[in-house]
Every structure is written in structure tokens, then in C-alpha cells.
Amino acid sequence: xxxxxxxxxxxxxxxxxxxxxxxPFNLDVRDFIGxxxxxxxxxxxxxxxxxxxxxxxxxxxxxxxxxQVCAMKDSGGAISMQLLEKASVDFxxxxxxxxxxxxxxxxxxxxxxxxxxxxxCALRLTTKKYNVTVFEKSDCIGGHLYKLLxxxxxxxxxxxxxxxxxxxxxxxxxxxxxxxxxYDAFYxxxxxxxxxxxxxxxxxxxxxxxxxxxxxxxxxxxQGLNTAAAIEKYVKTGIMTRPEGPSGTKLLREGLQIISCNxxxxxxxxxxxxxxxLAEAKRCLxxxxxxxxxxxxLMNYFRKFPKRIAEEVEVTIKPMTLDGxxxxxxxxxxxxxxxxxxxxxxxxxxxxxxxxxxxxxxMHDQGAMPWAFHEFYLRDMDFSNHEAALARLPRGYDKSRxxxxxxxxxxxxxxxxxxxxxxxxxERFPDTALMLSCCGAPAHWAGDEAIHDKALAQIKTDFxxxxxxxxxxxxxxxxxxxQRYLPEIESDFLYNVMAAKGIVPARKFKEKIxxxxxxxxxxxxxxxxxxxxxxxxxxxFHLEPLPMEGNLAQCCxxxxxxxxxxxPYADNLVKTGIEQNNNPYITYCANCRDIFAAAGKQTWHxxxxxxxxxxxxxxxPTVSERRYNRLRLKHQVIKEFWKETSIMKNPGKExxxxxxxxxxxxxxxxxxxxxxxxxxNCEQSGxxxxxxxxxxFSGHIQIGNMTYWxxxxxxxxxxxxxxxxxxxxxxxxxx
Amino acid sequence: xxKIRKLICYQCQRELELKKTDFTYLGHxxxxxxxxxxxxxxxxxxxxLVKNRISEVEMQLEDK
Numbered sequence: 027x028x029x030x031x032x033x034x035x036x037x038x039x040x041x042x043x044x045x046x047x048x049x050p051f052n053l054d055v056r057d058f059i060g061x062x063x064x065x066x067x068x069x070x071x072x073x074x075x076x077x078x079x080x081x082x083x084x085x086x087x088x089x090x091x092x093x094q095v096c097a098m099k100d101s102g103g104a105i106s107m108q109l110l111e112k113a114s115v116d117f118x119x120x121x122x123x124x125x126x127x128x129x130x131x132x133x134x135x136x137x138x139x140x141x142x143x144x145x146x147c148a149l150r151l152t153t154k155k156y157n158v159t160v161f162e163k164s165d166c167i168g169g170h171l172y173k174l175l176x177x178x179x180x181x182x183x184x185x186x187x188x189x190x191x192x193x194x195x196x197x198x199x200x201x202x203x204x205x206x207x208x209y210d211a212f213y214x215x216x217x218x219x220x221x222x223x224x225x226x227x228x229x230x231x232x233x234x235x236x237x238x239x240x241x242x243x244x245x246x247x248x249q250g251l252n253t254a255a256a257i258e259k260y261v262k263t264g265i266m267t268r269p270e271g272p273s274g275t276k277l278l279r280e281g282l283q284i285i286s287c288n289x290x291x292x293x294x295x296x297x298x299x300x301x302x303x304l305a306e307a308k309r310c311l312x313x314x315x316x317x318x319x320x321x322x323x324l325m326n327y328f329r330k331f332p333k334r335i336a337e338e339v340e341v342t343i344k345p346m347t348l349d350g351x352x353x354x355x356x357x358x359x360x361x362x363x364x365x366x367x368x369x370x371x372x373x374x375x376x377x378x379x380x381x382x383x384x385x386x387x388x389m390h391d392q393g394a395m396p397w398a399f400h401e402f403y404l405r406d407m408d409f410s411n412h413e414a415a416l417a418r419l420p421r422g423y424d425k426s427r428x429x430x431x432x433x434x435x436x437x438x439x440x441x442x443x444x445x446x447x448x449x450x451x452x453e454r455f456p457d458t459a460l461m462l463s464c465c466g467a468p469a470h471w472a473g474d475e476a477i478h479d480k481a482l483a484q485i486k487t488d489f490x491x492x493x494x495x496x497x498x499x500x501x502x503x504x505x506x507x508x509q510r511y512l513p514e515i516e517s518d519f520l521y522n523v524m525a526a527k528g529i530v531p532a533r534k535f536k537e538k539i540x541x542x543x544x545x546x547x548x549x550x551x552x553x554x555x556x557x558x559x560x561x562x563x564x565x566x567f568h569l570e571p572l573p574m575e576g577n578l579a580q581c582c583x584x585x586x587x588x589x590x591x592x593x594p595y596a597d598n599l600v601k602t603g604i605e606q607n608n609n610p611y612i613t614y615c616a617n618c619r620d621i622f623a624a625a626g627k628q629t630w631h632x633x634x635x636x637x638x639x640x641x642x643x644x645x646x647p648t649v650s651e652r653r654y655n656r657l658r659l660k661h662q663v664i665k666e667f668w669k670e671t672s673i674m675k676n677p678g679k680e681x682x683x684x685x686x687x688x689x690x691x692x693x694x695x696x697x698x699x700x701x702x703x704x705x706x707n708c709e710q711s712g713x714x715x716x717x718x719x720x721x722x723f724s725g726h727i728q729i730g731n732m733t734y735w736x737x738x739x740x741x742x743x744x745x746x747x748x749x750x751x752x753x754x755x756x757x758x759x760x761x
Numbered sequence: 762x763x764k765i766r767k768l769i770c771y772q773c774q775r776e777l778e779l780k781k782t783d784f785t786y787l788g789h790x791x792x793x794x795x796x797x798x799x800x801x802x803x804x805x806x807x808x809x810l811v812k813n814r815i816s817e818v819e820m821q822l823e824d825k
Contacts (some may be wrong), residue, residue: 113783359825396787396823635783715768715777715805724768724805752808759783759790760804 030336032382036374038315041277045092045107050248053077053106056314062110062307069299072119074111075187079146079251085111085177087243097282097313103289105310106298110254113303123153125190130155133261138223141169142243143236145184145217146250147257152191154258154347159209160193164198169217170237204232214238215250224353230266233257251465258486279371283316315373322368323580323599324361325378332368332378339385342356343392359385361592362400363585364471365546371576386473397731398755400472402695403587406653406729410434410464410547411481414656417461417488421668425493426459429743430520433501434442434464438632439616440644441659445666447500447520447636452667454527459492460667462660463484465504466511471586482511489515499535500525501615502548502632503585521614521632525557525714531565531637539568541607543622543629544579545615552576554614558632562612565635572606573668573705584617590695611643620646638656648692653699680745681705691751698754700729701751704736722749726758733758768805770798777805788824 030458036289053074071081077166078084088108096104098324111590115121137144139522166172171180171605204212225234233256235241235249252269260266290306292298306744318325325331329336338355362382369377389395402437413432419426430448437444444462451458463485469478488493489512490719497517499505506513542562548554555576559569574580583589583599600621604611611630612618612635622629629641647655657674664672681702683691691698708714708725715724715738726735733756737749765793777796782804784791795805808814823824 173762349774398819398823477821601781712772713803714771715803716771717766717768719817723771726804726806733806735808735811749807752811754806754811754815755784756784756815759804 030340030381033103033336033376033378036376037046037332038276038278038374039333041275041315042273043313044095044097044277046103047273047275048091050091050244050253051077052248055224056312057106058114059307059310059312060112061311062114062303065304067114068118070134071121072124074114075121075123078150079184079247079670080142080180080187081111081115083142083171083175083187084244084247085115086179089242089244090393097284097311098287098289101284101286102309103737104265104577106289106306109292110297110303113298113300115291115354117300117303118339118659119184119634122189122473123187126155131411133157133210134159134208134212134214136204136206136207137213137215138726139163139169139215139217139220139236139238140169140195140197141215141236142180142393143212143238143246143250145239146247147213147254148193148250149191149213150254151185151257152188152193154254154260156258158193160195161199162195162197163216165197167195170243175683176245183319183443208681210261213250213253217248228266229490232235233260233269233345234429235269247492260422260725268393271496275314277315277429281373281580282311282369283320284311298603314337314672317371317373318368318376318378321371322378323365323602324363324595325360325368327595327598328358329593332372332376332381336379339382342376343388351547357591358382359389359511360395361586361595362386363546363583364488365579365581365590366549367578367580370549370733374729383470383473385449386471386476388473389471389473393471396755399591400468400474400587401730401732402590403468404472404474404477404638406435406450406649407466407468407477407481409463409653410462411484414459414653414660415463416660416663417459417463417492418668419492423457423459426457426495428455428457428495429461429489429492429495430457430495431461431463431465431499432520433499433504433616434462434656435616435620435652436500436660437462438655439620440640441655441662442637442639443500443616443631443633444659446639446664447524447633448601448663448667450500450524450527450529451520458498459495460663461488462656462663463488464583465501465507467503467507468587470507470511471531471657478511482496491643502545502554503615504552506547509611519551519554519557521557521561522553524636525561529561529636531561531635533565533635535566535635537568539570539609540574540612541570541572541609543572543582543603543606543611543613543618544575545613546579546585548579548614549579552629558612558614567612569609569666570609574606582613582615582618582621583613584621625686641731648688649695650698651687681742682745682747684748687742687748687750694752696734696751697754700734701736701748703727704751705738705748706748707734709740720749728757730759732753763820766796766807768796770801770803772803773800775800777803780806786819787825789822789825791818 058073073080093104118178134157137160203745211231214234218237221236256269280486287309331652342353344354358484432444466481500520570716589596612630619631624646634640661672724737734753736751739747779794780797782795
């Protein structure tokens with residue numbers, strides 16, 4: 027998959043930190059510091075010891091090149107790596123190296139020069155049990171370290187690191203020609219100005235390093251360690267390679283969350299106490315690219331980076347590629363809100379949302395996506411596009427310049443939102459048409475292209491019928507859908523049109539502090555953000571910004587319609603949304619408004635303020651009321667704007683449902699009209715069960731793929747009382 | 762487990778009895794014993810069964 031490859035190729039998740047790249051030893055500073063942060067200094071020491079070979083010597087001579095690139099450099103001071111290294115050495119319980127029990131290898135390696143670079147190479151090779159012989163022209167080991175450190179310090183460290191390893195050491199042996207020596211490989215580390223013994227000419231099996239090549243002490247040790255790996259490769263394969271050294275990093279500084287914090291100074295002036303080491307380590311950001319994990323609600327919740335998501339999705343879409351549990355990401359694919367925040371915050375603009383959308387479509391095409399995740403919403407869309415749909419020119423016009431497209435959920439929340447807005451528009455642009463239908467987002471999110479294409483075709487037909495007008499949207503999701511799938515249709519936002527026509531908010535507030543919650547699909551609509559804020563200020567509000575607003579807008583949980591797929595995720599998203607601060611919110615998306623209000627957050631829709639409609643505590647309509655509101659809206663506009671008679675169908679016998687039961691049905695997304703259909707079926711067919719003790723009837727039918735059960739009591743002269751209702755996805759094979 | 766409710770099939774006037782019943786979901790089929798009319802086979806699934814075992818199996822199959 028091209029998109030999956032892009033995800034993996036572009037992602038910076040595994041790029042090394044800036045400091046590690048500068049370190050001669052490529053020390054994994056994130057790993058080392060992480061261990062210090064946890065107070066595990068002995069474990070941190072092991073990491074350091076393995077990376078540098080001689081921890082005592084390196085700690086004493088470390089030049090801290092990492093400090094030059096440290097992200098904290100200008101935010102309280104670069105991390106004091108040398109002191110942290112020293113602390114790991116000072117507080118490690120066991121400073122001895124690991125003892126490896128491996129069989130000896132039959133390859134013989136000669137090292138010319140017992141300076142620290144030669145010894146580093148010898149250390150690595152002897153650890154791997156190669157037969158190593160060191161030739162030293164003088165009568166001591168350590169080379170130029172004598173000029174830098176007290177012999178006691180470095181000889182003790184060398185002795186300790188070789189505690190479990192053996193090699194042959196020949197003092198007073200000046201090698202001037204290696205031609206007569208029978209070894210499988212050579213490391214020439216004869217020191218500054220020494221004899222390279224032909225290594226510089228690239229002779230097979232002859233490597234060189236250390237001060238001989240102009241390296242300083244740290245690089246000399248690192249070269250010795252790295253050359254050991256190159257030698258091992260050579261003796262195994264015959265291939266000469268350059269020793270691996272530090273490589274670059276593609277890591278970007280943008281997106282790092284830097285919190286200024288002053289460096290910790292050792293109280294005794296030269297070494298950290300354990301607590302000081304921990305405090306200094308905690309300042310380290312462990313620089314890594316993780317903006318997606320920090321910002322994207324999906325990736326944060328599942329703690330998965332793009333690469334991991336790509337891998338899991340790949341095996342889910344192609345289950346034959348993995349034995350056993352192949353469809354690991356089915357629910358993950360269907361849990362994306364498609365809010366676009368991951369792409370926005372990623373320094374490489376990796377669009378995981380689009381990848382999941384394409385994957386969702388593939389799964390849908392394969393019939394592998396459980397129908398239950400989206401059926402409720404697709405039925406709701408179907409309702410909007412049929413029973414509750416309308417596309418009409420105003421009276422006396424045969425074409426329109428504008429059409430008001432409020433979207434399916436605005437009228438579902440409160441029919442007055444649509445009626446008042448249309449009234450406003452038609453008074454200023456009398457030829458404005460009205461379209462009540464859905465933009466197709468539920469089918470887009472469900473990955474159901476067939477249903478989506480059908481919805482789009484109907485919209486196109488209606489637009490032609492209305493004279494190809496410019497669309498005026500109240501919902502930013504509708505606008506996003508039109509821009510993607512019907513780009514030929516010109517559009518603007520209702521609120522921008524209202525502002526241009528000088529709307530004055532009908533409600534006034536005195537210095538009330540609120541925050542504007544931008545819907546996620548308005549992310550790149552900066553004009554709209556400005557308009558809404560100006561309207562709120564015009565109504566007397568004092569605005570406080572939210573951490574996640576404007577181009578960082580976070581989904582309220584409605585996007586992608588994920589509540590059936592992963593209820594705890596959706597609940598968590600609502601919680602993080604409303605807890606951004608304690609102010610009441612103003613929003614301009616009916617779903618944000620109703621979801622937050624249902625969760626107890628005081629939330630206005632901007633139209634509440636402009637037209638003096640509901641207050642911030644208005645109870646959100648249930649799923650059944652949302653349908654009823656859409657029907658009511660349709661009939662009301664026909665009466666009010668077209669002056670025609672429109673009578674809503676009477677459902678027949680009256681159905682009594684307690685408030686408590688209504689709440690339950692709403693939570694379980696059970697529509698009262700479906701309940702009515704089940705009861706009607708029971709009553710007309712007689713296919714029902716009787717509970718003589720309770721005096722109630724029970725019955726079920728399948729609607730769509732869902733099976734709905736009802737328990738009810740027929741009340742003489744009073745219609746029907748619903749006792750309980752529930753549904754399941756499993757189909758009963760009754761025949 | 763709560764007490765099994767006494768239920769009577771309205772059409773056949775017969776009390777329901779536990780009988781093997783087949784279910785399908787997402788291409789998988791399985792069976793269990795649930796109350797059924799011994800004559801016409803009309804089934805009863807309690808909310809308790811739906812909320813526990815059935816929804817559990819549904820979830821498992823969706824993630825399979």
C-alpha cells in the first residue's frame with residue numbers, strides 16, 4: 027500500500043536524539059537518561075559501560091559535544107551529561123563488566139599499539155572470545171593517556187573492564203612490517219605520528235584508528251570499539267567495511283515540547299548526589315518525534331505510532347500475511363474520528379487519518395468491517411435523505427443564487443436553528459432555496475462508497491434542480507465533504523454571510539467568560555474562527571482561548587461516528603474535550619453542542635446567542651427526538667415558507683415510555699419508531715409471548731441487521747406502555 | 762442466573778421450553794439453549810443473556 031509505505035518511510039519516530047548523534051560513542055542518551063530518571067543508576071551504568079568500553083576513563087575525559095545541540099541549551103542550560111555519567115559510575119552497585127560464557131573463536135587478530143584505542147578494540151574482540159594479540163613498542167599500556175590522567179585512574183578502569191577477558195600482550199615489540207605476521211586481521215593504532223603499516227592504502231584485513239588518524243581521545247576509543255565490529259564482519263565474510271560511527275538524525279526541533287528549567291548544580295562542586303542526578307536527568311526531554319502521540323486522540327489512546335498502525339492495518343487488510351489473529355486493527359481502523367489533527371501536528375504531515383479511511387474502504391469492500399459499527403448512522407442518514415429530506419426553491423422563483431444547506435444535525439438539535447437562519451437569509455436574499463438532507467459524511471466515515479455515491483448523486487440532482495446555487499453551510503463537516511466530493515459547488519458559511527449582513531446578537535451577556543470550541547472540521551477555516559469570536563464578543567462575552575483550538579481543534583467524539591465501535595474511547599474524548607477548561611463553551615457545530623451538553627458542560631450553539639434560542643443548559647435531544655425534530659422541521663418549513671398544508675403521520679396507538687427508559691434507549695441508540703414497528707408487528711401478527719405473572723407481552727423482529735426486543739403492556743383505552751426494550755447484533759436462526 | 766420466566770406463546774398457547782437454537786453473526790454460526798415454543802419455535806432471548814453472553818461473543822467476533 028502506497029500510503030502505508032509513506033507512513034513508514036516518512037515517520038521520524040525512530041530517529042536518534044540530537045545528542046546521541048554528536049556523541050562519539052553514539053550513546054543512546056534517551057535510554058541512559060530514562061534509566062537515571064527512574065533512579066536505576068546501576069542499570070544506566072550498564073548502558074553507559076557497554077557504549078563506551080571504559081566508563082571511568084570516558085567519564086573523566088568526556089568533552090560533552092552533546093551540550094552544543096541540547097534542546098535545553100537555551101532553556102535553563104544543556105543537560106550535564108558528564109556529571110550524569112559520573113553519577114552512574116559512582117552509584118552503580120556493581121561496576122564489573124558482564125561475564126560472557128562463549129566458546130573461543132579460532133580467528134586470530136593482531137592489534138598494533140596498546141594505547142586506549144587498541145585496547146578498546148581488544149576489549150570488544152576478547153569479549154566475543156577472539157584470539158587477540160597486542161603488540162606494544164613501549165613497556166606499558168595506555169599510550170597518550172599518561173599525558174591526560176593519573177595512571178592509577180585509567181589503569182584501574184582498564185584492569186576492571188578486562189577482568190573476565192584474556193589476550194596476549196607483547197611489550198617492547200616494535201612492529202615495522204605486518205607481512206610476516208600470521209593473523210586474520212590487524213588493527214593498527216600506533217598513536218599520533220605512528221606507522222600505519224600500510225593500512226592507509228586499504229590493504230585487505232588491515233584496519234587503522236585512534237590518534238594515528240588524528241582522532242582525539244574519545245573518538246580514538248570509539249574507533250577502537252567500532253573497528254572491532256568491522257573486523258568481526260571481515261573475518262566472517264571477507265568484506266571490508268568502514269567502522270560504523272555516529273550517523274545523522276532527521277529529527278526536527280519543531281514540535282518538541284520544551285519547558286524551561288534551570289540546570290542542577292552539584293552542591294559539592296564536582297559530583298552529583300543521587301538526588302541531584304535524578305533532578306538533572308528529569309530536565310531531559312529525551313528528544314523524540316512524538317507529536318502524533320501527544321496530540322492525536324486516537325494515537326494517544328492506543329499509544330501507537332504511525333509505523334505500528336501501518337503494520338497492524340496491513341495484516342488486518344491482508345490477513346493471510348499473518349498466522350492466527352490477523353485482523354488486529356479492525357476496531358482501530360473504525361475508531362478514527364477523521365479530525366485531521368494527526369496530519370496537522372506531524373512535522374512530516376503524515377496523514378494517518380486518510381490512511382485509515384482508505385483502509386476502512388478496503389475492509390468494507392472485502393465485507394470484513396462489522397456492519398454494526400456504522401449501520402445505525404447509515405440508517406440515520408437514510409432517514410435524513412428520505413423522510414426528512416427537502417430541496418425546494420422559494421415561492422415564486424424558478425432558480426436560486428443561494429441554497430441554505432444546514433446539514434442533518436442542526437435541525438435535529440433544534441428545528442428553530444434552521445428556521446431562524448433560513449428566515450434571516452430569505453429576508454436578505456429572497457431567492458435562497460432550502461435543502462434539508464445529509465452531506466454524506468456517515469457513508470464517507472463508514473467507507474461505504476456505494477451508499478456515499480448514491481447520496482452525492484442525489485445532492486447533485488437537487489443542485490441542478492435548484493439552478494446550481496452557491497451553498498451556504500451551517501456545518502463545517504458539510505463544507506468539508508462538499509469541498510472533497512463536490513468541489514464544483516461554490517460555498518460559504520452561514521455565519522460569514524450573517525456577519526457580512528451585520529447581524530446583531532439577540533442575546534447580550536455582561537462580561538461572561540467563555541471559550542469557543544472550534545469543531546475539528548473547521549480546522550483550516552480561519553475566517554470562520556474569527557467571525558464566531560467576533561460574534562461572541564459582540565454579545566458581550568469575554569473569551570479565553572482553549573489549548574486545542576483553531577488549527578489544533580480536537581474532535582468532540584462525533585467525527586467518524588465511533589461511539590458504537592469503541593464506546594470507552596468516545597467517552598474519553600468527550601471528557602478531554604470538556605475538561606480543556608472550566609468555562610462554558612460556545613460552539614458552532616450541533617454535534618459538539620449536544621454531545622458536550624449531554625456530558626454536563628454548559629454549551630451554547632452560536633445560533634442560540636444570535637437568535638435568543640436555547641440556553642447553555644438546554645437538555646440535548648435523544649436519538650429519537652433528533653429524528654422527530656427533523657420531521658417536525660420539514661413540516662414546519664413547508665407550512666411557514668411555502669404556505670402549504672403538511673401533516674405529520676400519526677403513529678397510531680400512543681406509546682408511553684418512562685423518562686428513565688427513554689434515557690436507556692438513547693444510550694443504547696434504540697429509536698422509538700423502531701420500538702413501535704416491533705410492537706406493531708407483534709400486535710398484527712400475533713407472534714408474541716405472554717408473561718402471565720407480569721401481564722406483559724414480549725416480541726422481536728429484525729430491522730436492518732439488528733434484532734430488537736420489546737416488552738410492553740397493552741393498556742385499555744390508554745395505548746401501549748413500553749416496559750423494556752433492547753437489541754442485539756446476532757441473528758436468531760428461527761426456521 | 763435469575764429465575765427463568767414463565768412465558769406463553771400467544772399463538773400456540775404453549776409454555777416455552779429450553780431448546781437448542783442457532784445464531785449467526787459475521788459469517789460465524791453457533792448454538793445455545795434458549796426458551797422456545799415447542800410448537801411454532803418462537804424464541805425468547807432475555808436482556809440478561811443479551812447484555813452478558815451475547816454482547817461478549819459479538820465483541821469477540823468483531824475483533825476476530
